[in-house]
Each structure stands twice: as structure tokens, then as C-alpha cells.
Amino acid sequence: MGVFVFLPLVLPLTAWPVARLAEQHLHPRTATRLLTAVGGVMAVCSTLCLALLMVVGTAQLPGNPLPDGWSDPEVRAAVPHDEVAGKAAIPALAAVLVACARVVLRHHRVPRRARRALAGLRAPGVAVVPDTVPYAYALPGGDRDRVVVTTGLLSLLTPPERRALFAHERAHLAGRHHRHLLVARLAARANPFLLPLSRAVAYSTERWADEDAARTVRDRRVVARAIGKAALVSRPAPSPTLAGLAAPGPVPRRVAALLRPAPSARTWPPVGTGAGLAAWAAAVGTAVSAMSSANSAVTMIRILHAATFL
Amino acid sequence: MTRDGHDRRARRRGQGELEAQVLAVLCEAPGPVTAAWVQERIGDSLAYTTVVTILTRLLAKGAVTRARDGRSFLWTPAADGAGLAALRMRKVLDGETDREAVLSRFVTALPPGDEQLLRDLLEQAGQPDDAAGPDEG
Numbered sequence: 001m002g003v004f005v006f007l008p009l010v011l012p013l014t015a016w017p018v019a020r021l022a023e024q025h026l027h028p029r030t031a032t033r034l035l036t037a038v039g040g041v042m043a044v045c046s047t048l049c050l051a052l053l054m055v056v057g058t059a060q061l062p063g064n065p066l067p068d069g070w071s072d073p074e075v076r077a078a079v080p081h082d083e084v085a086g087k088a089a090i091p092a093l094a095a096v097l098v099a100c101a102r103v104v105l106r107h108h109r110v111p112r113r114a115r116r117a118l119a120g121l122r123a124p125g126v127a128v129v130p131d132t133v134p135y136a137y138a139l140p141g142g143d144r145d146r147v148v149v150t151t152g153l154l155s156l157l158t159p160p161e162r163r164a165l166f167a168h169e170r171a172h173l174a175g176r177h178h179r180h181l182l183v184a185r186l187a188a189r190a191n192p193f194l195l196p197l198s199r200a201v202a203y204s205t206e207r208w209a210d211e212d213a214a215r216t217v218r219d220r221r222v223v224a225r226a227i228g229k230a231a232l233v234s235r236p237a238p239s240p241t242l243a244g245l246a247a248p249g250p251v252p253r254r255v256a257a258l259l260r261p262a263p264s265a266r267t268w269p270p271v272g273t274g275a276g277l278a279a280w281a282a283a284v285g286t287a288v289s290a291m292s293s294a295n296s297a298v299t300m301i302r303i304l305h306a307a308t309f310l
Numbered sequence: 311m312t313r314d315g316h317d318r319r320a321r322r323r324g325q326g327e328l329e330a331q332v333l334a335v336l337c338e339a340p341g342p343v344t345a346a347w348v349q350e351r352i353g354d355s356l357a358y359t360t361v362v363t364i365l366t367r368l369l370a371k372g373a374v375t376r377a378r379d380g381r382s383f384l385w386t387p388a389a390d391g392a393g394l395a396a397l398r399m400r401k402v403l404d405g406e407t408d409r410e411a412v413l414s415r416f417v418t419a420l421p422p423g424d425e426q427l428l429r430d431l432l433e434q435a436g437q438p439d440d441a442a443g444p445d446e447g
Binding site for chain 2: 110111113114116117118119120121127128129130131133135136137138139148150153165168169221224225227228230231232234248250251252255256258259
């Protein structure tokens, strides 16, 4: 097992270049799927290796309730620096599990509360809420998918812009984007190195819905205008951290992307380009991550099998 | 709206639907009415105290108003069903500190630096097709 058990913990770094370049060089649909898959696999591998390290860690605890063979020196010898790594893995794994549980709870709680709030409205599909505060979002709910939009936002938009808004939100629902987002958020909780990936997935789902909306209304500028108008009337961000130094936020980047020609629907960037290399790096990183964690898991099972006479 | 009139079902329907139901009855009323009137209209599925509790909750949300009339209150709707949904929806959104992380909204809030950039882009979006050059944003 040796050093292999540590590899999946740091291999998410290989996905950083593609998380950064996907926005410019990949179709948002491809980017969402690629980044979600890479993030999901890497998060599972990383958590598995954390669990294996935890097994080594629990073997060191005095009075652990596990079989005697569990603390066999052979188990510990399987991992370099077992003293530190094993013990550190126990709280780390606990933190990962708690953080992931909270993400899942929130993922279900907020839409459920939103659905309950709209319980009085019978109209299916679209819920127009009389409120001066402008907002809109897609509320997934199995066969009761809904687009929620306030009269405040609708009154600011022209009829074509309204169609663009609805097309955007329906694209979120039709593409089941909330599932991609859930996987990405869980991945970021499982391994903090996957945070840039999670942010890139959040952005590329918005771009994906923008592109779908542009195709539906057959006018990229109308979608750009709808996004821009909605953003300008929304409440400003509560805490502008280093706003002066930060790169442009997601909204101007989305509008700028819509003012450019539609991205090509090519599934994989050419190998010679930076984006192509980045995509391959992430793919190789994912494969190595999967192989290392499989290798470590098999080794650990063998050791335990031998040590505990299972 | 009151197709399932039994007490247990009514309770299971939950707070949201009960509030909507009480408000709907209130909206049908010819004028300011008492809680007893509301209870009578809803049918025997709700206890008087439950109706008063729901009306009080609606009052806290600003969906109804009340005026004292002798020893009881007269209730008037301040919002219709959709208005109540709006009030409740805003409460859900305000309750989530990190709400962008859960519901994917149409736009996220703009940091101050982005506003001018966005205005420039929108100016470009308003122009005819041939005027737009490649963007370096």
C-alpha cells in the first residue's frame, strides 16, 4: 500500500488546470459532465483512502473495541508515517462525513421548505409570486418541477427576455442540474482540493442553461440582456471581499460569453491545446486516483484478513 | 380545496396548506369576520383554537389584519393566496444565509466592481449584430 494510500488525497490537484480552462474552451455541457465525473470519482477515492488510514489510526487507540489482530504491527507497517497519518485521519474522516451529511440535508431541506411555502399556489409548472424583490429560480421536485419567479423581476423584462428567463430555468430542470451541483458540493466537502472544481461546476451549469435558453429563443443577446437586467436590480453582495482586486464575477462572464458566438459542441478539446492537455491531466489523475485507492483497499483487506483470521 | 375534511388528514397537510386554506376562506368573506366564522366556513376539520393560531401566524406574516370588535377580533385579508406564498417564500430565502449554494438562482448578487463592467457589456448587447467585436472580458 505504502505511499499509494496518500495519492488520492492530493491527486485532485491535477484537476485544477481543467477547472480553470473549461470555462473558456469547453462547451458548458461537456464541462459540467466532465468536472462532475472527475470530482465525484476523486472524492470517492479520497474518502476511501481516508477510511483506510483511519483503520490504521484506530489500531493505535488504546482500548479500541476491535479484534486484537487489528492492532497487529503489520497493519501499521503498511502505511508510512502511520503514527501521524493514522491519527489525523480519524478526525478528518469524521469532519468529511459530518460536512457531507449537512450538504445532503440542506439539499433536501431548502427545496422542501420552498415547496411548502408555495403550497397555496395551484398552478403547475410556473409559480409567479407577487413580490417586489426580483428573483427567479428553478425548484426541482420530481414530477412537480417548478419555475419560481417574482412579479418584480417579470415587470423589468420585455416579453422576449421573459421567455429567455423561463427557458433558462427550464433548462436547469430538464438537465437535472441540481444533481450535478450536489455531487460537486459533496466532492468539495470530501476533499478541499476539489473546491475549484465545485465552483467551476456551479458556473458551467449556469452557462449550460444560458446556452440552452439562447437556442430556445434563438437570440443570444436577449438572454444576455435578461441576465444583465436581472443582476443590476438584484441586491448587492453583502460582503464585497477584495472586490476591487477580484476577477469579474460570474454574471459579467456569462453575459460576455453570450455576446460571443455559440461554443462548439465538440465533446473533447484537441490534445495539442492547453485545454486538451488539462483535460487529459485530469483524466489521468482520476485514473491514477482510482487505481491507487483500489490498490490500497485490496492491500488493506489482505493484511486484515491475514492478521485477524477472518 | 377542502376535499379531505378529516381532522387527522388536515393536520398532516401541514402548516403551509392550512394557512393557505384559512386565507382563502378569509378572502371569500364579505367583510371583516371573526375566527368563529372562518372555522364554520372551513368545516369541522379544524378546532377553533387551531384557526386562531393560524390567523395569528398569518398576522405575524403580514398576510391578514385584525381590528378589535368588543371582546373578539375581526379579521381581514391583507394578501391573497399568492401574496401569502410570496411572504413565506421570502422567509425561506432570507433564512438561508448561503442560499445561492442550494437553489440555483437566475443571477447571483453583483460585487460592486462588476456593475460598470456589466453595464458596458449590456450596452454592447443592445447594439445591432455587426457592431459587436470580440470581447476580452
